[in-house]
Amino acid sequence: MTLLTRRGLIGSLGAGAGGLLLSGCDRIVAAPSVKHVVGIGETLTMRAQRLLTNRSALAREFPASDMSPVFRTNGNTMPQSEAYQAHVVHRFADWRLLIDGLVRRPQSLSLAQIRAMPTRTQITRHDCVEGWSAIGKWTGVPLKLLIDAAGALPAARYVVFHCADDFDGDPYYESIDLIDAHHPQTILAWGMNDQLLSVGHGAPLRLRVERQLGYKQAKYVMRVELADSLDNIGSGKGGYWEDSADYQWYAGI
Amino acid sequence: MSDPTDAAADGGNLIYRQCRPVRLWHWINAISVIVMLMSGLAIFNAHPQLYWGQYGANHEVPWFEIGSSGSSGFLRLGPITIPTTGVLGISSGNELAFPALVTIPSSYDLATARQWHFAFAWLLVGGGLLFWLWGFVSRHVQRDLAPTRRELRPAHIWQDIKDHARLRFHTGEGARRYNILQKLSYIGVIFGLLPAMVLSGLTMSPSMDAAWPWLLDLLGGRQSARSIHFICASLLVGFILVHLAMVLLAGPFNELRSIITGWYRLPRETSR
Numbered sequence: 254m255t256l257l258t259r260r261g262l263i264g265s266l267g268a269g270a271g272g273l274l275l276s277g278c279d280r281i282v283a284a285p286s287v288k289h290v291v292g293i294g295e296t297l298t299m300r301a302q303r304l305l306t307n308r309s310a311l312a313r314e315f316p317a318s319d320m321s322p323v324f325r326t327n328g329n330t331m332p333q334s335e336a337y338q339a340h341v342v343h344r345f346a347d348w349r350l351l352i353d354g355l356v357r358r359p360q361s362l363s364l365a366q367i368r369a370m371p372t373r374t375q376i377t378r379h380d381c382v383e384g385w386s387a388i389g390k391w392t393g394v395p396l397k398l399l400i401d402a403a404g405a406l407p408a409a410r411y412v413v414f415h416c417a418d419d420f421d422g423d424p425y426y427e428s429i430d431l432i433d434a435h436h437p438q439t440i441l442a443w444g445m446n447d448q449l450l451s452v453g454h455g456a457p458l459r460l461r462v463e464r465q466l467g468y469k470q471a472k473y474v475m476r477v478e479l480a481d482s483l484d485n486i487g488s489g490k491g492g493y494w495e496d497s498a499d500y501q502w503y504a505g506i
Numbered sequence: 507m508s509d510p511t512d513a514a515a516d517g518g519n520l521i522y523r524q525c526r527p528v529r530l531w532h533w534i535n536a537i538s539v540i541v542m543l544m545s546g547l548a549i550f551n552a553h554p555q556l557y558w559g560q561y562g563a564n565h566e567v568p569w570f571e572i573g574s575s576g577s578s579g580f581l582r583l584g585p586i587t588i589p590t591t592g593v594l595g596i597s598s599g600n601e602l603a604f605p606a607l608v609t610i611p612s613s614y615d616l617a618t619a620r621q622w623h624f625a626f627a628w629l630l631v632g633g634g635l636l637f638w639l640w641g642f643v644s645r646h647v648q649r650d651l652a653p654t655r656r657e658l659r660p661a662h663i664w665q666d667i668k669d670h671a672r673l674r675f676h677t678g679e680g681a682r683r684y685n686i687l688q689k690l691s692y693i694g695v696i697f698g699l700l701p702a703m704v705l706s707g708l709t710m711s712p713s714m715d716a717a718w719p720w721l722l723d724l725l726g727g728r729q730s731a732r733s734i735h736f737i738c739a740s741l742l743v744g745f746i747l748v749h750l751a752m753v754l755l756a757g758p759f760n761e762l763r764s765i766i767t768g769w770y771r772l773p774r775e776t777s778r
Binding site: 297465 | 549550552553555560561562563564565566606607610611612613615616617618620621622624625626627628710711712713714715716717718719722728729732
C-alpha cells in the first residue's frame with residue numbers, strides 16, 4: 254500500500270513535470286540542426302574578435318609580485334606511456350622534439366639544443382575554460398624560431414602539437430593557426446617559475462599560446478607538425494577536447 | 507478599440523501602450539537573457555567558486571562557493587555556510603552546484619553550455635544595440651523612459667515606493683505612462699545591468715583582455731570581473747523576479763496582452 258500524501262503528490266508531479274521539461278530541453282540541445290545554428294555563434298565570435306582586435310596585441314604581462322603562490326596542475330599530470338616515463342628517468346637526455354609535416358627541413362632537436370636557442374620569459378595569466386585563473390612565469394623558445402628553422406612550406410596553415418599524454422588511449426593533441434604561431438608570446442616553454450618545467454606542468458616542453466584558454470596550452474609536446482588542414486588529424490576538429498567533447502577550436506573566449 | 511485621445515480619465519479604456527519595436531525587443535531580450543542565465547549557470551558549475559583579484563583557483567580562498575561534502579550540499583558566502591542539500595551543491599544525486607532544472611544543458615557539458623552562451627550573446631548584443639539605436643532615434647527613451655525632474659523628487663519616489671509596497675498601483679490616466687520605479691528599473695537594466703553583463707562577459711575572453719586591457723583594469727582583474735559578471739547576473743535574476751511578480755499583481759492578462767499586442771486597458775480609478 255502506498256500512502257498518498259499531498260506533499261508526496263505535489264513532489265512527484267513536480268519531479269515528473271521537471272523531468273519532462275528536462276528531457277524536452279535536452280532533446281532540443283542535442284538536435285544536429287540546433288547544434289549547427291548555435292555553432293554559427295562560434296565562427297562569428299572568432300571572426301569578430303580577429304576583426305576588432307589587433308592580432309599582435311600582447312597578453313598582459315605581470316610583475317613577479319602578482320604570481321599565484323601555488324599554480325595548480327590539471328588535465329594529465331603524468332603520461333602513462335612507458336617511453337615517456339623512461340624519458341623522465343633519464344631526465345629527457347635522449348628525448349627529441351620532432352618538427353615535420355609541411356616543412357623544408359624536418360628537425361629533430363634535443364632539449365639542450367632547444368634551451369640553447371633564444372628565450373622569452375613572460376609572466377602571464379592562465380585562464381582555464383572552467384573559470385579559474387593562475388599567474389605563472391614561463392620561459393621558452395618562441396615557436397616562430399622553431400618554425401623558421403624548419404622552414405614552413407607555403408601550403409602550411411596550422412601547427413599541430415602531438416603530446417605524450419592520452420586519455421583512455423586517445424592521445425592529447427592541439428592545434429593553432431599560423432597567426433597565433435607567429436605571435437611573439439607563443440612559446441614552447443621548458444621553464445616555469447624559474448625552474449625546469451615539472452612533469453605535472455608538462456615537462457619537457459609545453460605550449461604557451463597566450464590569449465587562448467588553458468586547454469590550448471598543450472603539455473608534453475613531442476612533435477610539432479605543420480599541416481594544411483586539420484581534417485586528417487585525430488577526428489578532424491583540431492584537438493583532443495575538440496574531438497572528444499565538442500570544445501571550441503578557437504579558445505580566445 | 508478606443509482612441510487614446512478621447513480616453514476616459516477614470517480608466518477602463520484600451521490604449522495602445524507598447525509599440526512594435528518595444529514588444530519585439532522585449533521578447534528577443536527575454537529569450538536571450540533566459541538562455542544566457544541558464545547556460546551561464548551551467549558554465550559556473552565547472553568551477554563554482556568566485557574570487558577577487560587577478561587570479562584565483564583551488565589554492566585560493568573563494569568569497570563565494572557552492573559545493574558538496576559527502577551527501578550534503580552547501581552555499582558559502584564569506585564566513586557564512588548555508589546547508590542547501592537537494593537544491594544547490596547536490597541535487598537528485600548529482601554533485602552539481604546549480605541543479606539540472608535551471609541549467610542548459612541539464613547535464614554537465616561545459617562545451618555545449620559555452621556554445622549556447624556565446625550564440626545567444628550575439629542575439630542579446632545585436633538586439634540590444636538595435637533597441638538602443640531605435641530608442642534614441644524614435645525618442646522612446648527620452649519620452650517614455652527618462653524620468654522628469656518632478657518624478658525624481660525624493661518625496662515623489664518615496665510615495666511611489668510606499669504605494670507599491672501597499673500594492674496600490676496607478677490607475678486611470680496615471681497608469682498611461684510608466685511610473686518612476688518602472689522608469690528607474692528599466693533604465694537601470696537597459697543602460698546599466700545589461701551593458702555591465704556584456705562588458706564583464708567580454709573580459710572573460712583572454713583574447714579581448716589582450717586587445718582591451720583597460721576594460722579588465724576597470725573591473726579589477728580577471729577573477730574580480732568573473733565575480734562582477736555573476737553578481738550582475740544575480741541582480742538581473744532579481745529584476746526578472748520582481749518584474750514577473752508585478753505582472754501577476756497588476757493583472758497578468760492585461761499586462762501580457764499589452765506586451766504581446768500592444769493594447770493595454772487602463773485600470774479603473776478606485777477609491778484609495
